[in-house]
Amino acid sequence: MELKNHSPLQVGILVCPGVAIMDLLGAHAVFGMTPEVELHILWKNKDLIEASPRLPMAATTTFDECPPLDVLVMGAVPADMNRNPDILAFIARQSQHDPYLMAICGGALLLGAVGLLKGRKATTNFHLLESLPLFGAEAVPGGAVVQDGKLLTAGPATGGFEAALRVLAALRGEHQAKLVELTIEYHPQPVFGVGTPERAGEELTRQSKALYKDHFGACRDAALSYYRAR
Numbered sequence: 001m002e003l004k005n006h007s008p009l010q011v012g013i014l015v016c017p018g019v020a021i022m023d024l025l026g027a028h029a030v031f032g033m034t035p036e037v038e039l040h041i042l043w044k045n046k047d048l049i050e051a052s053p054r055l056p057m058a059a060t061t062t063f064d065e066c067p068p069l070d071v072l073v074m075g076a077v078p079a080d081m082n083r084n085p086d087i088l089a090f091i092a093r094q095s096q097h098d099p100y101l102m103a104i105c106g107g108a109l110l111l112g113a114v115g116l117l118k119g120r121k122a123t124t125n126f127h128l129l130e131s132l133p134l135f136g137a138e139a140v141p142g143g144a145v146v147q148d149g150k151l152l153t154a155g156p157a158t159g160g161f162e163a164a165l166r167v168l169a170a171l172r173g174e175h176q177a178k179l180v181e182l183t184i185e186y187h188p189q190p191v192f193g194v195g196t197p198e199r200a201g202e203e204l205t206r207q208s209k210a211l212y213k214d215h216f217g218a219c220r221d222a223a224l225s226y227y228r229a230r
Contacts, residue, residue, distance in 0.1 A: 009171060010067050012040040012094070014074040014110075015059060016081050021051040023075025023104035026160025030168055031071070033180050042066055044086045052078075063090040068097040071167055076106030076125075076156070079218035083226040088114050098150065100167045105156035106216070108132065109223035115230060121146055122153040126197050127209060127216040134220075135227055143196040157195070158188050 011031045013024050031037050043049065043059035051057055063086065072094050081087055092114045095101065103111050108124040111117050112135030122137040123129065123146040132139040140146045145154040145163045152163040165186070169177035194200040200208075 007036075009034070009037045009071065010040070010069045011037055011071040012042045012061070012066060012069045012073065012099075014042050014072065014087070014091075014107075015049065015051065015057060016043055016077055016084070016087060017049045018052045018078035018081065020076040020105060020156065021053070021055050021057075023107060023156050023160055024073060026104070026158070026162070027071075027073040027102060027164040029184050030161060030164035030180055033183055034168060034172065034176065040066055040069070042090075044090075066090075066094070069094050069099045070171065071100045071102065073102040073104070073160075073164070074107035074110050075104045075160070076219070077110065079215075079222040082109050082113055082219050082222035088226060091116075100150045100152065100170070102160075102163050102167065103151075103153045104160045104163065105154070106219055108137075108153050109135075109219055111135075111151070111153075112137065113223040113226040115227065116151070120151055121148040122151070123155065124153060125155050125216075126205070127212055128220060131220045131224075134224055142198075155196075161186050 013028055032039055040061035041059045042061055042063060044063050046059050048056055048058050091110060095116055101111060105125045106128055108122055118136030120137055121140050122132055123140045124132060129139050129141055143155050145152055145159055145166060152166060154163045165177050165181055168180060194204060197205040
């Protein structure tokens with residue numbers, strides 16, 4: 001349902017120490033450039049934290065202060081945050097208000113940990129794609145945004161922009177989404193064209209998986225431990 005223009009959209013972007021800032025910048029740009037949006041940068045307190053790669057930042061709104069959201073955005077977080085009870089309880093509470101849920105890259109693990117992927121189609125970065133069925137999801141390969149009702153999942157980088165533009169079109173209309181896409185001049189032109197395993201080929205994909213195997217394995221296991229203990 002499209003909201004009336006005089007009703008500000010409540011958009012929350014979840015941050016925490018070590019959050020992958022790349023996953024959040026697309027949604028931040030899209031919703032931040034849209035009129036009549038109240039944009040909340042969310043964490044349990046307003047202390048200075050450091051995103052990944054190194055970027056100091058601080059929340060504008062605490063979990064306790066946060067109003068019911070129309071959109072909640074999350075990206076990949078470190079392994080310990082995938083089982084952090086404050087983060088996961090907040091996501092579960094907000095999900096009761098039926099917002100659009102945007103999980104970019106490893107952010108899908110946060111939704112999986114609280115049971116919100118069960119029975120849903122979803123995607124994530126290719127390093128974690130095979131983990132999604134462990135949370136009851138139907139994993140969709142290919143690297144494009146996957147939408148299942150009000151749940152949108154995507155890979156990193158361009159996925160955050162594209163999922164946000166879809167949600168904006170649903171809430172404010174296609175014309176507003178087109179205006180924002182033009183305003184931010186969103187027109188990806190990859191330098192090497194190897195941004196998916198299908199395009200990169202087996203050897204480059206193998207190297208990338210080997211390089212991040214331990215990191216993503218730890219993130220998956222942390223989320224699974226919370227999911228199975230629910």
